[in-house]
Amino acid sequence: MTELSDELLVAYVDGQLARKQTRAVEKVLDQDDVLAARVDALKHAHARLEAAFEAILAGEEVDVSAASAPVEDGIFIPWRIAKMALAGIGIAAALALAIAGYGWPLSLPGGSQIAPHAAGLSGDWQADAARAQALLSRQSLEVGLESQANYDLVAFQLAHILETNLKFPNLQAQGFHFVRAQVLRYDGVPLIQILYLAARGGPLALYAKKGEGSDTLTPGRYGTIRTVTWAEDGVSYLLAGEVDDALLMRIATRVKLEPAPPLRSAPKPYTPVNDALDTSR
Amino acid sequence: MLPRLKRFADVLVGDRDEGASLLGRALQAMLAEQHRYRRGTALDVWAFGEIYRHWLHELRDHADPLARAKIDDARFGALFHAEQDSYLDVPVIAFLKSLPVQQRLTLLLVYGEGFDHGSAGRVLDVSPDTIAARLVRITAGLSDQLSDRAPAQAAATVEPLYPEGLSP
Numbered sequence: 001m002t003e004l005s006d007e008l009l010v011a012y013v014d015g016q017l018a019r020k021q022t023r024a025v026e027k028v029l030d031q032d033d034v035l036a037a038r039v040d041a042l043k044h045a046h047a048r049l050e051a052a053f054e055a056i057l058a059g060e061e062v063d064v065s066a067a068s069a070p071v072e073d074g075i076f077i078p079w080r081i082a083k084m085a086l087a088g089i090g091i092a093a094a095l096a097l098a099i100a101g102y103g104w105p106l107s108l109p110g111g112s113q114i115a116p117h118a119a120g121l122s123g124d125w126q127a128d129a130a131r132a133q134a135l136l137s138r139q140s141l142e143v144g145l146e147s148q149a150n151y152d153l154v155a156f157q158l159a160h161i162l163e164t165n166l167k168f169p170n171l172q173a174q175g176f177h178f179v180r181a182q183v184l185r186y187d188g189v190p191l192i193q194i195l196y197l198a199a200r201g202g203p204l205a206l207y208a209k210k211g212e213g214s215d216t217l218t219p220g221r222y223g224t225i226r227t228v229t230w231a232e233d234g235v236s237y238l239l240a241g242e243v244d245d246a247l248l249m250r251i252a253t254r255v256k257l258e259p260a261p262p263l264r265s266a267p268k269p270y271t272p273v274n275d276a277l278d279t280s281r
Numbered sequence: 282m283l284p285r286l287k288r289f290a291d292v293l294v295g296d297r298d299e300g301a302s303l304l305g306r307a308l309q310a311m312l313a314e315q316h317r318y319r320r321g322t323a324l325d326v327w328a329f330g331e332i333y334r335h336w337l338h339e340l341r342d343h344a345d346p347l348a349r350a351k352i353d354d355a356r357f358g359a360l361f362h363a364e365q366d367s368y369l370d371v372p373v374i375a376f377l378k379s380l381p382v383q384q385r386l387t388l389l390l391v392y393g394e395g396f397d398h399g400s401a402g403r404v405l406d407v408s409p410d411t412i413a414a415r416l417v418r419i420t421a422g423l424s425d426q427l428s429d430r431a432p433a434q435a436a437a438t439v440e441p442l443y444p445e446g447l448s449p
Binding site: 006007010011013014016038041042044045046048049050051052053054055056057059060173249250253254257 | 283284285287288291292297298301355356359360361362370373374377388389391392393397398413414416417420421423424425427428
């Protein structure tokens with residue numbers, strides 16, 4: 001076996017040698033199987049490193065394109081109109097996800113499964129609307145639109161209703177801002193819906209419901225709606241929206257990797273005393 | 282160029298969120314000190330170097346720099362989730378995480394960015410020979426791990442990186 005140092009072989013694999021040196025190394029490799037195998041192993045390691053760094057770059061490009069999408073005209077609209085629009089978005093998302101089946105089989109409060117054309121409803125929209133209606137509960141209206149600006153209050157309300165801490169992620173870095181959250185109902189059990197919007201496109205929704213399941217991120221789709229499901233810490237999650245598969249998986253990964261939130265306490269209402277106590281700390 | 286700078290910052294700190302934060306601070310510093318840019322220097326080489334220097338500067342100010350430089354397994358692994366069905370090269374990711382940051386960045390600059398040893402050395406403020414020596418040690422180490430080959434005998438083939446008695 002010919003003695004060639006790793007230094008020389010790595011320089012050869014990296015294309016750092018002069019032409020004359022390259023030819024000399026190739027000549028040796030033609031005659032030495034052991035060295036040729038070593039070069040193959042170095043090339044293999046080199047290729048896998050390149051692929052790993054490419055994978056990171058692909059993720060960065062997705063992030064940058066999502067974050068830098070131009071803001072459309074009309075995003076700054078009066079709050080009254082915004083409330084109507086947001087309510088519409090919530091209902092639209094509920095309908096879309098009702099159609100998608102939420103990853104959980106939809107059922108009436110009594111437990112019977114809803115068939116799309118069941119219960120004497122003739123039109124598709126009526127059956128879909130009935131599905132969405134089955135998801136609404138009194139609590140859906142108790143988390144009011146007026147409270148949505150207080151992120152901590154909404155998080156507290158949701159955790160209180162679900163009776164466990166749930167992830168309430170900030171997706172600004174992914175280009176989505178929190179719009180509103182509400183409580184739906186599935187088989188008598190609270191189903192949390194947290195809605196986000198990007199500068200363009202449809203809503204992104206994170207659903208959370210008490211329950212166990214696989215902790216693996218599982219992709220799925222219904223029509224144009226992409227979904228990812230998983231469960232952790234006794235809460236079952238569904239992330240859904242009309243977004244790119246890779247972006248949705250990256251957001252789901254981010255949410256899953258996010259540490260569990262601390263136990264939330266009720267935010268104190270503003271009073272002069274509370275304010276003075278906070279200030280004196 | 283922004284995704285490339287972001288990747289550099291992510292690999293440097295081993296965390297996407299921390300990387301975004303570092304990049305933001307470094308970009309602000311670059312804008313404030315743009316007079317330091319020398320005409321004729323490749324912009325990407327200068328920008329990578331500025332991010333690295335900014336990180337070093339912040340690290341030196343920290344009470345426990347070694348603890349600060351430690352990275353989390355899950356967060357580092359999350360850097361490589363590019364597409365939902367993409368193959369995740371776990372051995373390579375674990376190997377990269379185990380490397381000191383300067384070695385990890387050497388690999389990124391040469392194999393990820395395609396820089397020559399001189400440019401990579403300018404970013405990391407070391408000589409091209411140091412870059413070459415790092416690459417030999419790291420690539421040979423990874424190759425041995427991936428092929429289950431016993432590490433090469435240092436006396437036979439590997440040049441020492443540092444003069445005797447001056448190990449890092």
